[in-house]
Amino acid sequence: MERVVITGMGAVTPVGNDVESFWESLTKGVCGIAPITRFDTTDFKVKVAAEVKGFDPAGYMEPREAKRMDGFCHYALAAARQAIDQAGLAEGTFEPFRAGVIFGSGVGGLTVVESEVEKMGVKGPSRVSPLCIPMMIGNMAAAHISMQFGFKGESFCPVTACATGNHAIGEAMRAIRHGYQDVVIAGGTENAISRIGMAGFQNMKALYIGDDPAAASIPFDARRSGFVMGEGAGAVVLESLSHAQARGAKVLCEVAGYGASSDAYHITSPDPEGEGAAQAMRAAIADAGLNAADVDYINAHGTSTPLNEKYETIAIKKAFGEAAKTVHISSTKSMTGHLLGAAAAIEAIACACAIRDGVIPPTIGYKEPDPDCDLEITPNQAVRTPVNVALSNALGFGGHNATLLLKKV
Numbered sequence: 001m002e003r004v005v006i007t008g009m010g011a012v013t014p015v016g017n018d019v020e021s022f023w024e025s026l027t028k029g030v031c032g033i034a035p036i037t038r039f040d041t042t043d044f045k046v047k048v049a050a051e052v053k054g055f056d057p058a059g060y061m062e063p064r065e066a067k068r069m070d071g072f073c074h075y076a077l078a079a080a081r082q083a084i085d086q087a088g089l090a091e092g093t094f095e096p097f098r099a100g101v102i103f104g105s106g107v108g109g110l111t112v113v114e115s116e117v118e119k120m121g122v123k124g125p126s127r128v129s130p131l132c133i134p135m136m137i138g139n140m141a142a143a144h145i146s147m148q149f150g151f152k153g154e155s156f157c158p159v160t161a162c163a164t165g166n167h168a169i170g171e172a173m174r175a176i177r178h179g180y181q182d183v184v185i186a187g188g189t190e191n192a193i194s195r196i197g198m199a200g201f202q203n204m205k206a207l208y209i210g211d212d213p214a215a216a217s218i219p220f221d222a223r224r225s226g227f228v229m230g231e232g233a234g235a236v237v238l239e240s241l242s243h244a245q246a247r248g249a250k251v252l253c254e255v256a257g258y259g260a261s262s263d264a265y266h267i268t269s270p271d272p273e274g275e276g277a278a279q280a281m282r283a284a285i286a287d288a289g290l291n292a293a294d295v296d297y298i299n300a301h302g303t304s305t306p307l308n309e310k311y312e313t314i315a316i317k318k319a320f321g322e323a324a325k326t327v328h329i330s331s332t333k334s335m336t337g338h339l340l341g342a343a344a345a346i347e348a349i350a351c352a353c354a355i356r357d358g359v360i361p362p363t364i365g366y367k368e369p370d371p372d373c374d375l376e377i378t379p380n381q382a383v384r385t386p387v388n389v390a391l392s393n394a395l396g397f398g399g400h401n402a403t404l405l406l407k408k409v
Contacts (some may be wrong), residue, residue: 001177004254006255008085009346012079016218017078019353029362032336033213034051046208049229049231071231074191077175079232079234087237088247099152099181100175105164105341106342107371109191113132139156141233150165162343163395164392170259186347188233201229219302231339231342241254253409256289256389258287259288261277272396287405292321296388297330299393300316302363303333329363332363344402351391354391362383363379
């Protein structure tokens with residue numbers, strides 16, 4: 001089987017619109033959460049979100065082209081372009097039908113749905129845009145990436161809520177490992193800071209409803225009360241090691257393991273026993289031919305909800321045994337908020353950077369310990385230590401669990 005490596009990365013996030021600014025913000029503990037600017041929150045209990053700031057799609061596409069896409073495609077194309085450029089993938093350096101795109105989104109063009117339904121209510125169905133459907137459907141990020149970069153291999157869009165990014169990268173890794181593709185652009189994207197999106201999550205009682213950004217996303221803290229909506233995209237270029245070496249590409253790290261499972265328990269709550277999440281971690285570690293004690297860092301799902309961290313702690317203890325007491329853990333959602341379908345993608349990038357630089361990013365905002373979350377969660381300050389193996393957890397609504405294992409090459 002082929003070994004699979006990362007040769008390019010791209011990110012558009014609430015704390016930086018490229019990988020290096022994103023990573024610098026994470027290591028410095030920069031919080032990307034602020035009052036919502038996208039709509040009037042007067043009638044909303046939710047007042048804060050982690051918005052992307054200062055992003056201009058014109059840097060990545062023609063203005064006319066941008067008008068025919070929702071923001072989730074803007075973010076995806078930008079992140080993909082960054083990753084492609086870093087990887088040095090130009091025409092003639094890959095076989096088009098051996099180059100795929102596996103790129104997901106949790107909710108797709110939700111803002112387009114919102115605006116077009118309003119338009120129909122006021123002006124009638126004849127005024128709905130003929131581009132409504134192709135702007136709305138979640139597969140369009142993968143489609144636009146494939147068209148822009150000439151990738152003609154397998155192209156599809158996993159939709160597994162918060163686990164989307166890890167499923168995309170994991171399935172891309174398998175496609176390359178087993179010889180179906182040489183190169184795959186994989187990741188996730190989201191643009192859900194809209195009235196309907198925020199109202200739905202708010203009324204589910206899943207979101208933080210205060211107005212203090214410093215107390216909003218506080219994973220593992222006893223005060224945590226709900227997640228903070230984020231937005232953006234993360235993209236990685238995956239290649240077989242032999243393909244990367246043949247074209248002289250710089251290898252950033254290896255995607256060595258992938259595990260996926262289902263809780264088969266509840267539409268929103270994780271399994272209280274943590275068995276599904278534990279199995280995803282065990283499977284990723286076994287897939288890489290390693291043991292739990294080999295893992296230096298876990299980027300936790302860590303959403304800042306009362307149930308998630310309690311049950312994720314249980315899952316980590318089940319998967320790691322004695323090693324759970326010493327492994328470094330953090331939740332970068334304390335800084336970025338929760339990017340839904342893009343969350344796992346940017347967190348995989350954070351793991352790759354942790355391996356590259358030997359830095360564990362912190363869990364910021366941590367003040368009050370929770371006895372149910374008694375792990376080493378890297379509170380408030382980054383830790384400099386060698387990272388050879390990193391694990392990234394993603395646990396989605398519906399009980400979808402996906403874990404990636406990244407390794408230094």
